[in-house]
Amino acid sequence: MAELQIKNLHVDVETNDGPKNILKGVDLTIRSGETHAIMGPNGSGKSTLAYAIAGHPKYVVTDGQILLDGEDVLEMSVDERARAGMFLAMQYPVEVPGVTVANFLRTAKTAVDGEAPALRTWTKDVREAMERLRMDGEFATRNVNEGFSGGEKKRHEILQMELLRPKIAVLDETDSGLDVDALRIVSEGVNRLKDSSDVGIMLITHYTRILRYIHPDFVHVFVNGRVAEEGGPELAERLEEEGYDRFLSGARA
Template structure:
């Protein structure tokens, strides 16, 4: 069993107005097989939490700890965090001109596992995963995310997750920009990964619609850089009915 433990995490970012504290003491533990939904309004710090854990240089950790299976993630480089079993599906996946999807995926798998996968098995795995995500096989020879629609980019993120088999996956607004069909396909991909590898999932979202397909074990309300409340799936239903206003009033 893998365990991601976040304790009293504080992080800042540089803005035109100066240094701004975004994370203000976050405590969260995610174990293998668990799905934690992080819900909150725009600007509450959800994406900052994701990128801080992943090691984005824009964000400076000023205090607190983040460990994965007892190892200090904050002392690791980004690639070391990936090899330790951490995965981030980005809200805005970047284009990588000149690098095909097939080369990108096999290079990433080799880097994470420390050895290149057997070619025949790998090709079969990639084709099967693409079929499951209803991605045309021609995408394997296209440049990474170049000319992809928003939905295609998000499917490619989940394709990576299925093939890299992380211990802990952070999904940053994977549902944004998806129509109903794409949302169902992407959600099915996450659920397949959970069933096959028992991955622990941090699912960042504004809305409850993705939770109709990916059932959370825990829901955390994130407001003003902190977890304001946590509970079970019923908390998401209450948020859908009431919104975030009472939390925002308390944070002022």
């Protein structure tokens, strides 16, 4: 069983005006088979948490720990984190001109596993995963995210996750910019991986609509760089009805 522990995490982000403190003492534990929804208003620190876990150089951990199965994640490079079983589906996936999806996926799989997958088996796995995500076969010949629609970018992120099969997957606003059909297809991909492996999922979102498809075990509300409240799925239902006003008024006070 994998376990990601975040203890008293403080994170600054580099800005043109110098470091700005965003996370102010976050405690969170995610275990295999669990889905944790991270919710909160804009600017509350949700994406900062994702990038700090992944090792983005712009996000500087000033205090606290991130442990994966007891190992210090903060001592690992970005690629070492991926090999250890961490995965980040980005809110805004970047374009990689000149690198095809097929080459990117096989290179990533080889880097994570430490050896190249058998070509015949790999080709079959990629084709079947793309079919499940309603992706045309020609998609594999396109350059990574170049000219992709919002829905195509997010399906590609889930395709990577299905093929790499991480221990802990951080999904940063995967529902952003998706229409109803794409949201359902992407959610089905997340649920398939969860059902077929012991992955632990951190699902970052503003809205509850994706939680109609991906049912969380735990919900954490972020406000002003801290966890303001925690609960089960019923907390997401309350947020649907009430919004974040009661948290924001308390933070302003």
